[in-house]
Amino acid sequence: xxxxxxxxxxxxxxxxxxxxxxxxxxxxxxxxxxxxxxxxxxxxxxxxxxxxxxxxxxxxxxxxxxxxxxxxxxxxxxxxxxxxxxxxxxxxxxxxxxxxxxxxxxxxxxxxxxxxxxxxxxxxxxxxxxxxxxxxxxxxxxxxxxxxxxxxxxxxxxxxxxxxxxxxxxxxxxxxxxxxxxxxxxxxxxxxxxxxxxx
Amino acid sequence: xxxxxxxxxxxxxxxxxxxxxxxxxxxxxxxxxxxxxxxxxxxxxxxxxxxxxxxxxxxxxxxxxxxxxxxxxxxxxxxxxxxxxxxxxxxxxxxxxxxxxxxxxxxxxxxxxxxxxxxxxxxxxxxxxxxxxxxxxxxxxxxxxxxxxxxxxxxxxxxxxxxxxxxxxxxxxxxxxxxxxxxxxxxxxxxxxxxxxxx
Numbered sequence: 202x203x204x205x206x207x208x209x210x211x212x213x214x215x216x217x218x219x220x221x222x223x224x225x226x227x228x229x230x231x232x233x234x235x236x237x238x239x240x241x242x243x244x245x246x247x248x249x250x251x252x253x254x255x256x257x258x259x260x261x262x263x264x265x266x267x268x269x270x271x272x273x274x275x276x277x278x279x280x281x282x283x284x285x286x287x288x289x290x291x292x293x294x295x296x297x298x299x300x301x302x303x304x305x306x307x308x309x310x311x312x313x314x315x316x317x318x319x320x321x322x323x324x325x326x327x328x329x330x331x332x333x334x335x336x337x338x339x340x341x342x343x344x345x346x347x348x349x350x351x352x353x354x355x356x357x358x359x360x361x362x363x364x365x366x367x368x369x370x371x372x373x374x375x376x377x378x379x380x381x382x383x384x385x386x387x388x389x390x391x392x393x394x395x396x397x398x399x400x
Numbered sequence: 401x402x403x404x405x406x407x408x409x410x411x412x413x414x415x416x417x418x419x420x421x422x423x424x425x426x427x428x429x430x431x432x433x434x435x436x437x438x439x440x441x442x443x444x445x446x447x448x449x450x451x452x453x454x455x456x457x458x459x460x461x462x463x464x465x466x467x468x469x470x471x472x473x474x475x476x477x478x479x480x481x482x483x484x485x486x487x488x489x490x491x492x493x494x495x496x497x498x499x500x501x502x503x504x505x506x507x508x509x510x511x512x513x514x515x516x517x518x519x520x521x522x523x524x525x526x527x528x529x530x531x532x533x534x535x536x537x538x539x540x541x542x543x544x545x546x547x548x549x550x551x552x553x554x555x556x557x558x559x560x561x562x563x564x565x566x567x568x569x570x571x572x573x574x575x576x577x578x579x580x581x582x583x584x585x586x587x588x589x590x591x592x593x594x595x596x597x598x599x
Contacts, residue, residue: 202470202471202492202495203492204451204452204461204462204463204464205448205463206448206449206451206452206463207449207452207461207463209445209448210445210446210448210449212445213441213442213445214442214445217427217430217431218423218426218427218430219423219426220419223489224417224418226489226492227417227418227489228416228417229449230461230487230488230489231416231417232416232446232449233449233452233461237450240446240447240449240450241447241450242412243412243413243446244443244444244446244447245443246408246409246411246412246413247409247431247439247442247443247446248439248440248443249404249405249408249409250405250406250409250428250431250432250439251436251439251440252403252405253403253405253406253432262403262406262429262432263403264403264404264405265403271401272401288429289429290425290426290429293401293402293425296401
């Protein structure tokens, strides 16, 4: 009973992350209601993404004519400290703190298998090459900023073992009670960490 | 730090229903990761919606060359029973039950003000005209299928008063315990309704 165009829209949109069939249907009606100009603007916004590339060093996205992203080509950033993050959005969140001024490697979303995918292994391999080209042929520090979850921990220890000869120091983000969190509701593991790493 | 194209995408998508800035950002990265072919398919799916029109009788959406939607032009449907729904998705849900074979009027989303918007009043006006063109100049039944919420109830009683001379009978959907629901957790109002309307 739905027109073909709406069905096609739902088919395409229901596959996108956290949009199911229901939300795709609602979106379709909303977009139809928005009129032709809004439909064209939305389509243009999507086609604009064709200009986006992945940085060949850190794999974060960028656009424009330069060979690498703005962070990788920024002479004011520390070149021998690396942070390995899972997702682009993790990098954005870290950058917002303005507390980190080193290089990055975006690994891509971890699978639940506990093993790195081939493209993720290739990215780690590239990081090794970048480190070997440093004056000291060694990084000062590699921060493995994966989520403190079972899979994050598992992958972090695999990566740590793999990179131990490539850096003076390998670290992870400190665990503890989040700002605004309550001791009463903190789990044992978090509380142990926050006791051991008192500030 | 985000490329202009990504910012533009987020700006456009964060305004859509139940997509906030966070989900728009995640969507942008997912779509970039999907590659050029997927971007083009998605843009095409959106532009396809330009062909969608609103039926001038019931205001549900349709495409194609006919003057009204398939339900309004279906000779096998009952022409003197009308159901007033709020949203297109409500109509779809009702149609899925295959228990209703009359006409519809899609009112459009109700505001929290408790008053009908001008375009909603115009749609009710159009329904009156359609009813006046019936052989009896009166509907057999008008079912006001608005949500059983405070605003739904308020609007339903406004509409009922407005249409009382246009139909032999004006009804609303029956209230009761939903299938799979538990008596223990039913509120008093629902339970009173389900007692009064025993099946």
